[in-house]
Structure formats: structure tokens, C-alpha cells
Amino acid sequence: MKYTEEHEWLQQDGETVTVGITKHAAEALGDLVFVELPEPGTKVAKDDEIVVIESVKAASDILAPLDGEITEVNQAIVENPTLVNEDPLGDAWFFKMKPDNMSALDELLDEAAYNALID
Amino acid sequence: MSDLKQTALHDLHVELGAKMVPFAGYDMPVQYPLGVLKEHLHTRAKAGLFDVGHMGQVILTPKSGDLADAALALESLVPVDVLGLGGNRQRYGFFTNDAGGIRDDLMIANRGDHLFLVVNAACKDADLAHMEAHLSDRCSVRMVEGRALLALQGPLAETALTRLLPGVADMRFMDVAILPYEGAEAWVSRSGYTGEDGFEISVPDDLAEGMTRALLAMDEVQPIGLGARDSLRLEGGLCLYGHDIDETTSPVEAALTWAIQKVRRTSGARAGGFPGAARILGELAEGAPRKRVGLRPEGRAPMRDHTRLFADQDSDSPIGEITSGGFGPTIKGPMSMGYVKAAHSALGTTIYAELRGKRLPATITKMPFTPANFKR
The missing domain is CATH 3.30.1360.120 (Probable tRNA modification gtpase trme; domain 1)
Incomplete structure (x- = not known):
């Protein structure tokens, strides 16, 4: 699994990458009450604000971690945003995307580097 | 600290x-x-x-x-x-x-x-x-x-x-x-x-x-x-x-x-x-020229304080502003209160809140949003 400094995790599965937020991020945000996801098929550039999430406290954006195309989104977290607090690394993934260049994943943080960031 | x-x-x-x-x-x-x-x-x-x-x-x-x-x-x-x-x-x-x-x-x-x-x-x-x-x-x-x-x-x-x-x-x-x-x-x-x-x-x-x-x-x-x-x-x-x-x-x-x-x-x-x-x-x-009202956003997005309110999708000048807003766990949806010009303050009026560049509808709603439960 790879990580961004914006507290996203990325899991490669063949030609696509599944993206969610880390347990650390979910805990820091508090209970989520609103999630807005992009449409599948949307072309995104790295650092585009593509997801809006709101916790009981405040609104935040989630940025596209890579250049590519959104292929699938997880409607379950739109219906039930607290799923993100309950299972951020599993059922509460946010979207899947097909990166323009899969090797861009290599430039992201590995688990040790991410853990050092949040320590 | x-x-x-x-x-x-x-x-x-x-x-x-x-x-x-x-x-x-x-x-x-x-x-x-x-x-x-x-x-x-x-x-x-x-x-x-x-x-x-x-x-x-x-x-x-x-x-x-x-x-x-x-x-x-x-x-x-x-x-x-x-x-x-x-x-x-x-x-x-x-x-x-x-x-x-x-x-x-x-x-x-x-x-x-x-x-x-x-x-x-x-x-x-x-x-x-x-x-x-x-x-x-x-x-x-x-x-x-x-x-x-x-x-x-x-x-x-x-x-x-x-x-x-x-x-x-x-x-x-x-x-x-x-x-x-x-x-x-x-x-x-x-x-x-x-x-x-x-x-x-x-x-x-x-x-x-x-x-x-x-x-x-x-x-x-x-x-x-x-x-x-x-x-x-x-x-x-x-x-x-x-x-x-x-x-x-x-x-x-x-x-x-x-x-x-x-x-x-x-x-x-x-x-x-x-x-x-x-x-x-x-x-x-x-x-009074303006009035505090309750608002129920039509969608699921919370409308928080300082969000500007408009009479319709296109008008340039706001009719008011949200002063508190968030998610109501008991009503299972977003809720806000704020001030609007008196002419737009009737219960049931649909107004628009500007959220992340979009104008989203909200209805002026009687408060409290949940019934009070006092022992009178």
C-alpha cells in the first residue's frame, strides 16, 4: 500500500488503483456526515480537489493523488458517511482510478515514510 | 496551552x-x-x-x-x-x-x-x-x-x-x-x-x-x-x-x-x-428588516456559518447569511440557522445557499428542528 502526505492510501489492483483515507485521517476528522464523490469517467489531474467530505466539525477536500481517470466510486460512503470512521482501510474506500502512468505510484510514500509523517 | x-x-x-x-x-x-x-x-x-x-x-x-x-x-x-x-x-x-x-x-x-x-x-x-x-x-x-x-x-x-x-x-x-x-x-x-x-x-x-x-x-x-x-x-x-x-x-x-x-x-x-x-x-x-430563520438544505451537504444566501440561482446580491449550520444526528440531515431579509423569511420559502461555487436550495423551516421535550 502507498500513501500521500494528504493522508490518502492507494492500493494497486492490476490497471486500477483504489483510494481511501487513512485511519489517522478518519480519527482526526471525527464522525463524517457528508461525502461528495466525482462521476466515474472524470479525468483528473494530480492535486485536483475531487472529493468533498464533511465531518461534524468542518469541510475538507480530498485531492486526486495521481493524473488519471476515475473508474468507479463507492456509493456506500455517500449513503452512510460514518462507514469511513468505522472501516477506513476496507469497506470505506472512496474511488478507483486508472492512472495515466502507474509508475507515478512509486513516488508516493511507503508505509514507513507515512508512519514517520504522522508520528 | x-x-x-x-x-x-x-x-x-x-x-x-x-x-x-x-x-x-x-x-x-x-x-x-x-x-x-x-x-x-x-x-x-x-x-x-x-x-x-x-x-x-x-x-x-x-x-x-x-x-x-x-x-x-x-x-x-x-x-x-x-x-x-x-x-x-x-x-x-x-x-x-x-x-x-x-x-x-x-x-x-x-x-x-x-x-x-x-x-x-x-x-x-x-x-x-x-x-x-x-x-x-x-x-x-x-x-x-x-x-x-x-x-x-x-x-x-x-x-x-x-x-x-x-x-x-x-x-x-x-x-x-x-x-x-x-x-x-x-x-x-x-x-x-x-x-x-x-x-x-x-x-x-x-x-x-x-x-x-x-x-x-x-x-x-x-x-x-x-x-x-x-x-x-x-x-x-x-x-x-x-x-x-x-x-x-x-x-x-x-x-x-x-x-x-x-x-x-x-x-x-x-x-x-x-x-x-x-x-x-x-x-x-x-x-425588523431581517429575521433569524431555520433552514433545511434539500441535499445532504451541511451549510455552515458565513455561507451566503440568495433569493434565486442568478441574483447578484445576497439576501442573508448562515450563522450556524451542521448535521443534525437526530433529524439525520443537515440544518442551519441564519438571517434573511424579512421579505424572504416566510416559512416554506425556498432560498439558495452558495456552497463551493454552487447555489443549492434550502427551505425556511420552523425551529426547533426536533420537538422540545421539557417537563412543564
């Missing part, structure tokens, strides 16, 4: 695993491990315990010994019938300023030979100075030190609290009582800030932790932080000073005219005589 003040329960909050945040100069619990949503729902279902020891407790004693003199003195600062407040009864009110805005909102209790006030933490020093400046010829004004303030709120608050203070079962909504507790006095009011039945309890600092632990040991009671306090009061349609009411909002604009009794209005026996009376009585007669 070192310059933040602490309440008598600070160490207990930390022990309970609370996330602490600065609030009105105090280091306060915003949530406990249960989390804001569950804390909110627990309070509506059973009983939630809040530390509100940051708020100001003030005693106004008439120098003449006649409570009516203290009541009339305080009436020079609030547009409220204080003289007519019965013994052991409490009433909501607000200090107004010369421009007819609101300096602070407060609770006023008649305790026989003196008045007992509870004021907001962020305003308490200014409130004390204001009262000393205007009332000290007729009253002694004293900020109570060394007493904690707890709030126990929810449908099972009475069940829980009677185990420690049996006398609370006889109280009605907005009654106050001084009850014996552990060889000292508990000052209790049947009121709160959640829209639920409940109590606020002032006890000496050295008894606060014991009372809190005794309540938390009961199955009905969970500790509740400021996060859920805010969503509970917003569902209850209650104003937060500094957001929904402030120095610029008049009580008429704020839809708080129910707290201005007839005797203080034009043609009343003690009409006017409070700061800003010209504007406030004028607006009572003629209507």
Missing part, C-alpha cells in the same frame, strides 16, 4: 480520554471516545453530562434588602420582566446595547433575597464590568468563584439525578432550587441548552468530581463534549452567542421577542428603560 484556564473537571476529562480544545479561554472537552454523533444521540435517548463550568455564575444582591430593587436595577440592562419573576423561578434574557444589539444572553433566577445569573464564558468579564458600572449603586455584584457547573440533559436526567438529589423530582421546567448535597449546597435549575428536559447543577469545586463520577457510574449517563452540545442546541433552535446573536443583531431580528414580556413593551407598565429601547420597541411595532 499554559494560558488556558481549566474547570474543576479538567483532569477527569483527560482521564476519560476527551479530546481537549480551547474554548472561550478554557481548555474544554470537544468530544469523548464515544464521538460527537453517538454523544448527541445518547443525550436525546438517555442522559448526557456536560461540564459547563466555564460559564459565569453571578449573584446580584440588593443593597436595600428588597429584591424588587435588584430586579428593577437589572431591568435597566435587560428588556425582560425581572420584577415579575416568581420566587425560585428562572427566565431567559439578554443584555442589550445602546444600538439595540445583544451584548450577551443569560439566565436570570429569583432566589428569594438575591438574583442568580448564568452568563456566557466569553462574555462574563465584560458582563461583570457592565453590571458593576450600572448597578453597583443599588446592588452588590459578585462573580461566584469556586463553584463548578454541570448540565445533565435528556429524558432520563431526572431518573439519574434524583439518586443524588431527590428534590429535583419536584421541579418543573425553569424552576430553581437550593438542595443539600454532601454537606454543601447544590444550586439546581431545571433547564439546559439541548431542547431536552434536564438540569444545570452548581456545586462547590471540591464536590464536582465526586458528583460527576457518581453520575457517570449510572447506566443512563455518558459524558458529552462541546461538539454534541453544539449539534443538540442547533437542533433545538437555540442561539449561540457570537454566532447567531451578537452586538449587531437586535432581539427582534433574532426572533427572541418571546423573551420580551408585555410589561417592558410599548404601553406596558415598565415599557422601555433598557439600552437600545428605541430600536427594539420600534422593530416590535414596525417589524
Whole structure:
């Protein structure tokens, strides 16, 4: 699994990458009450604000971690945003995307580097 | 952190695993491990315990010994019938300023030979100075030190609290009582800030932790932080000073005219005589240019404070602004309150909030968003 400094995790599965937020991020945000996801098929550039999430406290954006195309989104977290607090690394993934260049994943943080960031 | 003040329960909050945040100069619990949503729902279902020891407790004693003199003195600062407040009864009110805005909102209790006030933490020093400046010829004004303030709120608050203070079962909504507790006095009011039945309890600092632990040991009671306090009061349609009411909002604009009794209005026996009376009585007669309203967004996105409001999708100039907003766990959806021009304030009107560059519809809705559950 790879990580961004914006507290996203990325899991490669063949030609696509599944993206969610880390347990650390979910805990820091508090209970989520609103999630807005992009449409599948949307072309995104790295650092585009593509997801809006709101916790009981405040609104935040989630940025596209890579250049590519959104292929699938997880409607379950739109219906039930607290799923993100309950299972951020599993059922509460946010979207899947097909990166323009899969090797861009290599430039992201590995688990040790991410853990050092949040320590 | 070192310059933040602490309440008598600070160490207990930390022990309970609370996330602490600065609030009105105090280091306060915003949530406990249960989390804001569950804390909110627990309070509506059973009983939630809040530390509100940051708020100001003030005693106004008439120098003449006649409570009516203290009541009339305080009436020079609030547009409220204080003289007519019965013994052991409490009433909501607000200090107004010369421009007819609101300096602070407060609770006023008649305790026989003196008045007992509870004021907001962020305003308490200014409130004390204001009262000393205007009332000290007729009253002694004293900020109570060394007493904690707890709030126990929810449908099972009475069940829980009677185990420690049996006398609370006889109280009605907005009654106050001084009850014996552990060889000292508990000052209790049947009121709160959640829209639920409940109590606020002032006890000496050295008894606060014991009372809190005794309540938390009961199955009905969970500790509740400021996060859920805010969503509970917003569902209850209650104003937060500094957001929904402030120095610029008049009580008429704020839809708080129910707290201005007839005797203080034009043609009343003690009409006017409070700061800003010209504007406030004028607006009572003629209507105010804007009004505080409740809003239910049509979608799921919360509309928070400072979000601008428009009459339609295209107009350039806003008709108002949201002053509080968030997600209501009990109503399972977003809710807001804010000010709109009077012409757009009718219940059922659809207006538009500008959120992340989009105008999203919201309906002006009666408050409270959840039905009040008081023991009258």
C-alpha cells in the first residue's frame, strides 16, 4: 500500500488503483456526515480537489493523488458517511482510478515514510 | 496551552480520554471516545453530562434588602420582566446595547433575597464590568468563584439525578432550587441548552468530581463534549452567542421577542428603560428588516456559518447569511440557522445557499428542528 502526505492510501489492483483515507485521517476528522464523490469517467489531474467530505466539525477536500481517470466510486460512503470512521482501510474506500502512468505510484510514500509523517 | 484556564473537571476529562480544545479561554472537552454523533444521540435517548463550568455564575444582591430593587436595577440592562419573576423561578434574557444589539444572553433566577445569573464564558468579564458600572449603586455584584457547573440533559436526567438529589423530582421546567448535597449546597435549575428536559447543577469545586463520577457510574449517563452540545442546541433552535446573536443583531431580528414580556413593551407598565429601547420597541411595532430563520438544505451537504444566501440561482446580491449550520444526528440531515431579509423569511420559502461555487436550495423551516421535550 502507498500513501500521500494528504493522508490518502492507494492500493494497486492490476490497471486500477483504489483510494481511501487513512485511519489517522478518519480519527482526526471525527464522525463524517457528508461525502461528495466525482462521476466515474472524470479525468483528473494530480492535486485536483475531487472529493468533498464533511465531518461534524468542518469541510475538507480530498485531492486526486495521481493524473488519471476515475473508474468507479463507492456509493456506500455517500449513503452512510460514518462507514469511513468505522472501516477506513476496507469497506470505506472512496474511488478507483486508472492512472495515466502507474509508475507515478512509486513516488508516493511507503508505509514507513507515512508512519514517520504522522508520528 | 499554559494560558488556558481549566474547570474543576479538567483532569477527569483527560482521564476519560476527551479530546481537549480551547474554548472561550478554557481548555474544554470537544468530544469523548464515544464521538460527537453517538454523544448527541445518547443525550436525546438517555442522559448526557456536560461540564459547563466555564460559564459565569453571578449573584446580584440588593443593597436595600428588597429584591424588587435588584430586579428593577437589572431591568435597566435587560428588556425582560425581572420584577415579575416568581420566587425560585428562572427566565431567559439578554443584555442589550445602546444600538439595540445583544451584548450577551443569560439566565436570570429569583432566589428569594438575591438574583442568580448564568452568563456566557466569553462574555462574563465584560458582563461583570457592565453590571458593576450600572448597578453597583443599588446592588452588590459578585462573580461566584469556586463553584463548578454541570448540565445533565435528556429524558432520563431526572431518573439519574434524583439518586443524588431527590428534590429535583419536584421541579418543573425553569424552576430553581437550593438542595443539600454532601454537606454543601447544590444550586439546581431545571433547564439546559439541548431542547431536552434536564438540569444545570452548581456545586462547590471540591464536590464536582465526586458528583460527576457518581453520575457517570449510572447506566443512563455518558459524558458529552462541546461538539454534541453544539449539534443538540442547533437542533433545538437555540442561539449561540457570537454566532447567531451578537452586538449587531437586535432581539427582534433574532426572533427572541418571546423573551420580551408585555410589561417592558410599548404601553406596558415598565415599557422601555433598557439600552437600545428605541430600536427594539420600534422593530416590535414596525417589524425588523431581517429575521433569524431555520433552514433545511434539500441535499445532504451541511451549510455552515458565513455561507451566503440568495433569493434565486442568478441574483447578484445576497439576501442573508448562515450563522450556524451542521448535521443534525437526530433529524439525520443537515440544518442551519441564519438571517434573511424579512421579505424572504416566510416559512416554506425556498432560498439558495452558495456552497463551493454552487447555489443549492434550502427551505425556511420552523425551529426547533426536533420537538422540545421539557417537563412543564
